[in-house]
Structures are given as C-alpha cells and as structure tokens.
Amino acid sequence: MSLQAPEGTKDMLPDEAKFWNRFKQTAAEVFGRYGYLPIETPMFEQTELFVRGIGEATDVVSKEMFQAISGENLKKLLAGESIKGKSRLSLRPEGTAGVVRAVVQHDLVPQGAAPVKLMYAGPMFRAERPQKGRYRQFNQIGVECLGAEAPTTDAEVIIMLMRFFAAIGIPERSMRLLLNSMGCEKCRPAYRERVRAYMEEHEGELCDECMRRAEINPLRAFDCKNPSCSAVMEEAPKITDYLCDDCKEHYAAVKSYLDAASIDYVEDTRLVRGLDYYTRTVFEVQVVDGLGSQNAIGGGGRYDKLAEEVGGRPTSGLGFALGYERCVLALQAAGVEFAPAARCDFFVACVDETTRSAAFELLQMARDAGIVGEMDHQGRSLKSQFKLADKLGARRVVILGPDELAEGKMKVRDMGTRREALVDIATVRELLAHFGGLPYGGEPVPQLEEVFPVGEGE
Template sequence: MNVRIPRGTADIMPGEVEKWQYVEEKARDVCRRYHFSEIRTPIFEHTELFQRGVGETTDIVEKEMYTFEDRGGRSLTLRPEGTAAVVRAFVEHKVYGQPQPTKWFYIGPMFRYERPQAGRMRQFHQFGLEVFGSHDPGTDAEVIALGAHFFEAVGLKGVTVHLNSVGCPKCRPVHREKLVAYLTPHKDRLCRDCQSRLERNPLRILDCKNETCRQITEGAPAVLDVLCDECAPHFEAVKRHLDLLGVDYTVNPRLVRGLDYYTRTAFEYMLEGLGAQASTIGGGGRYNGMVEEFGGGDVPGIGFATGLERVLLALEEQGVTLPLDRSLDCFLVTLGDEAQEKAVTLLQSLRKAGCSADRDYLGRKLKAQMKAADRMNARFVAILGEEELKQNQIVVKDMTTGEQETVNLDQFVDYIRQGSKR
C-alpha cells in the first residue's frame, strides 16, 4: 500500500504554514487598498471551460491538465489556472449586468501535470485578480502596479516589470502572416512543438524555451511593429500611466505569455535566482474577448496571477525573514489537581477575551512545564498551585523582562489581555 504523498505535492507543516498565512494576508491587504473583493470558485470545472478559455493549442490544455470522467460520464478538470473559472462565474451570475468595473481577487490551489522542480509543483497555489468592464489603459497600469505593490509588501527585492502588447484580432493576423513567412524557411530546425505551432499558433513560438528556437526567432517580426490604430495608442497610454504610478518597466517584444486569451497588454514580473526555474515570478494581461466567448457580451477584462510557492522560494533565496508572530500570550503552569481544574476555566476565559493560551496536558513537573512554556515562546507564564488557590491569587511571570507579580484571580484575565498588547 502506497501511503506516501503524491509526487509534485507538498505538506505545508506548522512552522511553514505561518509564512503562507503572512504572504496571503499581504495579498488580501493590498487588494483591500485597491478595492478588490475576494471570489472563490470550484477546484474542478467542466473540461470544455479550459479548452475554450485557456486555448486548445496551449501546453496547459495539450499536456498538463488533470482531466477525469465523473460517475455521470462528464469530463471534468482540476483547475490549472484561475482566470477561466472567474470569467465563468462573472458570466454565470450575470455580473455583467451590474455597474462596472468589477474587481475580484482569488487565492487557492491549481493543478498541472508537469515535472516538479523548485517553485513548480503539480499542486500549486496562486494569488490572482481580474478586472472586468474597463477598456481604460489606466486599468492595465493599475493592475500591474498592484502586482508590483504586492511583491514589495512581502519583502521581495529586484522585481522588474516586462511589458508588451500582443495586439488584437485586427492587427494580430498581420503579425501572424509576417511571422509565418519569417519562420517557414527555418521550420525543419524548430523543435517538434514549434513545428506544430507554426500552423496553429505561431505567436507561441516566441515563448519557446528551446535554445535553437530562441536563436531562430531572435530577428522575428515584433507585434509592436504592426499594432493597429487602436492598439498602438493604448500601449502608449499604458506606459504613460505606469510612469505616473512610478512603476519601472522594460518593453520586451518577445513577451507573449503562455495562454491564448491575451489581447493587447501582456506583462510579466521577472526575478533572477529561482533555481532551475525561469525568472518569471508572475504575469498577466488583457483578455477582451473571453467574456463574450463565454456568453457574457462584449465586456473587456484584465488580470494577473503569481504562484505563491515561487514567491516563498524567492523570499527564502533572498534571505528575507518574515515578521511572523508565533508567540503565545500565556501558558498556565499548574501544581495539583485543584489547580489543574481551575486552569480549565481560566484558559477558556483567556481565549474568550482574545488571548492565545495553553497549558500542560501531560502531568509534567514544574520545571518541565516551564520548559514547555519557553518552547512555545509564551509571553507570560502563570503559575497556579494550592497556596495560590487558597489566597485567590496567581503568580504571573513576564518572560520578556523576567519580572514576576502576584495577581488576584478575578483580575488575571484583564492583566494578561492588557499585558499582551504592550
């Protein structure tokens, strides 16, 4: 019987989970400042959602999805990314009929079958957000700024924004024609995947990591050279708004992202030093046609996502110590059966008053209980024995100062509550 954890997944153990909670709380706080609301979608959806939304020629759909048939014969897929499901919810609940824009964020697990490595797991976690209903290039810039703000808030250094425009259905065919004409003479030298992409989705060849393919595409026509009369000024306006927001960026004509739904603005957050992993730590872009594709009308959208595993790995590599609070407000040391019984009610009173509190459950001696309190990083240790009970008192030791004080039991909870705030 195999009872080991599946390959590409991880247990997030106590001591580590606090780091996750810290990063997630930073994400929620930044989203609150930008007036985003949280949405939670199912972990699995109908397979067609991702085939249509993500794109049938993407690596995700072709190679990486966890797809299965349920007992009713329906094809379902564990979500490999967040945007398609959020768009589905936007359309299904007819949010497009409400005043716009709509600003949502999500945090949760995603699933892709790929080779596990540092920062890349088969079950991974994303923080992402979507904005619906605005064509304003200022929206693009604000989404990009929010992502940069998040990375700064968690303590990452050296994150840079790479920016491009991938055009729209009007100008992209022009670029496609030029790109195919450029690449066709080199078809035999392209990798097998890119040979297939040449006919179906040649833009994806620019994103190939194969060294030969990258050399071939070095001089390939750029989308920026053929942007239409609407996409070109939109891209210029995005850059202007980023300047106003104080967000540094680099225009990268090779940046196309790995998903088919992007139009116009595409961007990535780059960071060196993620082991064998590419330097991309997050990214996103505009997808003006997806809501309409799902039946919600001509509603534009833009979003971004980042993998939390990559964020935590980058923080570790940079030696960033997160300010985690793992302390305990009070540990109750008891001596004798009566004191132990009294400690039960005192613990509950402390917890209901908002304090974190614990006690010994192993019947240990005084010295062992004190060691346990120290291991738990308790701010206060309260010692209750038979003599203290007789006098309706308890001895409280402040572990940060070493000072010790005798406190009346009826004042004990307030004493700890006030002291834990100092």
C-alpha cells in the same frame, strides 16, 4: 513503506501555512484599496471551458490538465461508451477562465454597468514535471477586472501588482517588469501569418514542437525553451511593428501612465505569455536572481475576447496571477524567512492536580479575552511544565499552587527577566471578564503585562 505526499505536491506545515494566510491577507489589503472583492470558484470546471478559454494549442490544455472523472463515468469510458460534455471535467490549471465563466453566468457586468473587480486565491493543478518552483498542485493569487477598456486600467493593475510585491518584502532591485502588446483581432492575424511564414523559412532550425505550433498558433513558439529555437525566434518579426493605430495608441497610453507612476519596465516584443486569450497589454514580473530559469513570479494581461469565448456578451477584461511558491523562493533569495507559527502569550502551570480545574477556567477566560494561552494536559511535573512553556515561547508563566489559591493569589513569572510576583486572582478575573464580554476576536485585546504583571523594572 509509509505513504508520502503525491509527486509534485507538498505539505504546508504550520510555519508556512501561517505565512500563506498572511500572504493572502496582504493581497486582500493591497487589492482592496483598488476596489477588488473576493470570489471563490470551483476547483474543477467543464473541460470545454479551458479548451475554449485558454486555447487548445497551449501546453496547459494539450499536455498539463488533470482530468477529473467519477467512478461511474470511468466505467463507461472503459466500456467504450461516451460521456456527456458536462461530465468531462478538469481540475483548474489557472483561475481566469473560471472567474470569467462566473461573471458571465451570474451577469455580474450588466450592459452599461460599472466594471466588476474580483480577486481569488487558492490551488491550481498542472501535470508538469516537478522541479524547483514548479509543482503539480500550486497556489496562485489573482485579480480580474471585467468591463473596463481604458489603458488606465491596464496601468492600475500593473502598479497594484508591483505594490503587492513590495508589501510582502521582495526588493524592488531584484525584480524586472516586462511589457508588451499582443495587438487585437484587427492587427494580430496579419502578424501571426508573418510569424508563421518566418518559421517555415527556418523550419530546419526549429524543433518539431515549434513547427506543430506553427500550424495552430505560431506565437506559441516564442515560449519554446530550446536554446536554438529561442535564437531563431529572437530574429522573428516584432508585434509592435504590426500594431493597428488603436493598439499603438492604447499601448503608448499604458506606458505613459506607468512612467508617471515611476514604474520601471522593459519592453519585450517576444513576451506573449502562455495562454491564447491575451490581447493588447501583456506583462510579466521576473526575479533577477535566485530562481534560475523558472524566474517569473507573476504576470497577466488584457483578454477582451474571453467572455465571448465562454458564451457571454462582448466584455473587455484584464487581470494577473502571481505564484505563491515562486514568491516564497524570491523572498528566501532575499533573505526573508518564515516567522515561527507558534505563539504563546502565557502558560498556566499546575503545582498539583488540585489546581487543574482553576487553571483550566483561567485559561479559557484569557483566551476569550484575546490572549493566547496554553497548559499541560498530560500530568507533567512542574519542572517539565516550565520546559514546555519555554519550548512554546511563553512570555509569562502563571503558577497555581494550593497554598496560593487558598489566599486568592497566583504567582506570575516573566520568562525573559525571571522576575516573579504574587497577583490577586479576583483582579485578574475581573479584568478578563471585561474584555471577554466583547465580541469574540474583537478589539481591543488586553495587554499581557496589565493582566499578568510582575512589578516594576521589566
């Protein structure tokens, strides 16, 4: 039996890989307009970072993290020996904790400095049960803003997220933005205790997992997918009834800025997101149709205590992450498909082997000038070369024959109109040399029609 991709993973074949690159580029363009700069962090970190940052009571930490261990340390564990904390590593289940760790480690927000705005894109890893829209290796794009407390920042990142979804083509009518406030360290403890007391009153109606959560972090019970638990928690006390004056004022301001920007949202007092580090504003974007129960395509919130949790000075923070695979499903549900990855501007066909050297040279000159070209490398017949050119989607075929080369000419055929013309090789070389003298990949790129013309009436 041939080897397959590991369970819960998938290969990105060329069409999708090309779309993923365009997806990331769109994010860089949209987020860049708001001042966000790229950052790359390791795909694995010390396990302690996620335990302290995300929360030990979360499913992510308690159930889903992949441990990364060297062969030498594995031998020690099997032998009953302990290994140092810095050797206890885990593949990153999300991106925020690693970015905040990097900000703290490199002091990117010195005392009194302007906020730092960062964006990332790449794979994350969770040992979940694979299902539609949920993989064990999946891709996220996210942003983090550290050092800004004002509610304008909260509104800005939410608006930016919605602008991105519009830019990649997800219809506004198919999305729903949920909004809530989680309170702060002053008002949330009292609310957490009230929820715990409520859960204890309904212990017989809640699952064992919810009651386990009640002892560690009762707010996690709002995430339970058990229908009976959801029904019970629907009647639980609402966080908005327990917010302190500062949190009420902050939340009201966020909503006012969203209203001013004509961003529609639904207040959901049960929205707590899945990670323990959130404070105050939390939000989530869901797709109304096409994804079933796994309908969240992005979300985030404020995490004003996370920098301290990972050893830094008090630094406010805010961010979001969006799931690439979920977005793809949302786009497909909206009827958007991947564009074919293959693109071929022109194909050089050789009548016989005597013209191969000239064909190879012409092809390289055209590529250096920014034109996408191909040729046959397997000695096919001229007829088979035309079939290959058609399969590649070539718009022009340049035919090099020994007689035409002797006259300094080459034949150019438009594959759409079937028009043909003899073109002077020296003129083409001169034009390509001019554009090829520019920095590789620079602009402008010559138009295919001016390099390989086929006459009037195209």
